[in-house]
Amino acid sequence: MSTKKTISDADMALFRDAVGEVKPVKDDKVQQDQPKPKIGNIAKQDDQHVMESLLAELSENDLLETGEHLSYTSDGVQKGVLRKLKNGQYSVQGEIDLHGLTLKQARHELSEFLSYAIDNRRLCVRIIHGKGRKQADKQPRLKPAVNAWLQSHKSVLAFCSAREMEGGTGAVVVLLRKKQE
Numbered sequence: 001m002s003t004k005k006t007i008s009d010a011d012m013a014l015f016r017d018a019v020g021e022v023k024p025v026k027d028d029k030v031q032q033d034q035p036k037p038k039i040g041n042i043a044k045q046d047d048q049h050v051m052e053s054l055l056a057e058l059s060e061n062d063l064l065e066t067g068e069h070l071s072y073t074s075d076g077v078q079k080g081v082l083r084k085l086k087n088g089q090y091s092v093q094g095e096i097d098l099h100g101l102t103l104k105q106a107r108h109e110l111s112e113f114l115s116y117a118i119d120n121r122r123l124c125v126r127i128i129h130g131k132g133r134k135q136a137d138k139q140p141r142l143k144p145a146v147n148a149w150l151q152s153h154k155s156v157l158a159f160c161s162a163r164e165m166e167g168g169t170g171a172v173v174v175l176l177r178k179k180q181e
Helices: 009-019 039-056 060-064 079-086 103-119 142-152
Strands: 071-073 095-097 124-128 156-161 171-176
Touching: 071 079, 071 142, 079 156, 079 171, 095 103, 103 124, 103 142, 103 171, 142 156, 142 171
Parallel strands: 095 124
Antiparallel strands: 071 156, 124 171, 156 171
């Protein structure tokens, strides 16, 4: 019951006009520019991608467990803000070095510095607190104090340990709330 359809001369002319000039193919094999990846390589790439994703998704609590990295966001601040801060995507507009100060002096200097920064619309600042390894008991005193002070300051939106080239775990980069007019 198969009926063969015939194509009219007008349809064939229309088809040939649409297709254009046709040249015969000498070699019907496809040339590949890149060799096909081996299955083992694909699995290895997938594993590497998963590991990179897991490392990129570390929470601030994961980093705090080491005792080295500091990280904080106030309520309502999106995680993307902290990620940008960690990646250095905000330009640092001011810096203070608290090395060598007593806790009392450091708290006063930090308070003055934050007030000045907020008044002058400097919303991203770096605070160098040091690592505190020169203490006789090897326990830092200034670093945990700065961590606590910043978390209790009403104008601090977020902070995290600086990137390695900016002081690493011996400094924090702080994002401040705009001054309310």
